[in-house]
Amino acid sequence: MSHIKACIFDLDGVIVDTAVYHFKAWKRLANELGFDFTEEDNEKLKGISRTQSLELILGWGGVSKTDEHKLELATLKNKWYVEMIDEMHPEEILPGTREFLESVRDAGYKTALGSASKNSVKILEKVNLINLFDVIVDGNEVTASKPDPQVFLEGARGLNVNPDECVVFEDAIAGVEAALAAGMKVVGIGSAETLTGADLVVSGLDKVNLETLKGL
Numbered sequence: 001m002s003h004i005k006a007c008i009f010d011l012d013g014v015i016v017d018t019a020v021y022h023f024k025a026w027k028r029l030a031n032e033l034g035f036d037f038t039e040e041d042n043e044k045l046k047g048i049s050r051t052q053s054l055e056l057i058l059g060w061g062g063v064s065k066t067d068e069h070k071l072e073l074a075t076l077k078n079k080w081y082v083e084m085i086d087e088m089h090p091e092e093i094l095p096g097t098r099e100f101l102e103s104v105r106d107a108g109y110k111t112a113l114g115s116a117s118k119n120s121v122k123i124l125e126k127v128n129l130i131n132l133f134d135v136i137v138d139g140n141e142v143t144a145s146k147p148d149p150q151v152f153l154e155g156a157r158g159l160n161v162n163p164d165e166c167v168v169f170e171d172a173i174a175g176v177e178a179a180l181a182a183g184m185k186v187v188g189i190g191s192a193e194t195l196t197g198a199d200l201v202v203s204g205l206d207k208v209n210l211e212t213l214k215g216l
């Protein structure tokens with residue numbers, strides 16, 4: 001018998017596909033610095049923080065910068081990224097997301113967001129989903145990025161439930177590792193080859209329902 005009481009959702013790659021906007025903004029930055037990187041490289045940026053992403057990208061370009069300049073570059077990338085997410089609308093919500101959120105809330109489960117992004121509130125407002133979350137924990141609150149479990153443990157704490165009463169929905173391997181380290185169940189969103197360790201892997205939230213939660 002499942003004792004799940006709460007669902008914690010990653011944002012990018014689970015609720016909306018903002019990865020495409022991150023990619024465009026990072027690519028623009030890399031191009032201005034005189035190099036390029038591939039969509040394959042971009043996969044490695046999923047779920048990790050803005051500053052860690054910048055470090056990886058500068059490494060790929062063989063470019064070194066002072067800490068002050070790195071801050072300027074991250075700020076510039078975020079400005080371009082925010083210009084794009086400012087144009088987001090509810091049609092960009094990934095299939096099944098609103099329906100699943102509404103059904104779990106109607107059934108009495110609590111809901112939280114557990115994202116590395118510092119822009120999560122803006123995105124949830126733009127796609128009109130903010131009211132479906134009891135608690136939001138994101139990159140503004142945490143001091144340690146995924147795979148550290150902090151973001152999900154803070155979510156459980158905010159919801160007043162135990163970690164083992166939570167299931168996390170996550171598309172990035174760093175996020176699956178964070179959820180497992182938190183002692184939570186994990187539903188991977190993506191491919192089972194990549195998301196090893198997840199209790200279940202599906203292609204999207206349109207493939208899960210209340211029965212899925214009971215089976216965990």
Ligand code: B16
Pocket residue numbers: 010011012013022045046047048049050053078114115116117118119120139172
């Ligand atoms: P920001 P998630 C993550 O969101 C993205 O997957 C990752 O690519 C990004 O670097 C990170 O947010 C930080 O985003 O620059 O907006 O603070 O998947 O944890 O929801």
Ligand code: MG
Pocket residue numbers: 010011012013014046047170171172175
């Ligand atoms: Mg993600």
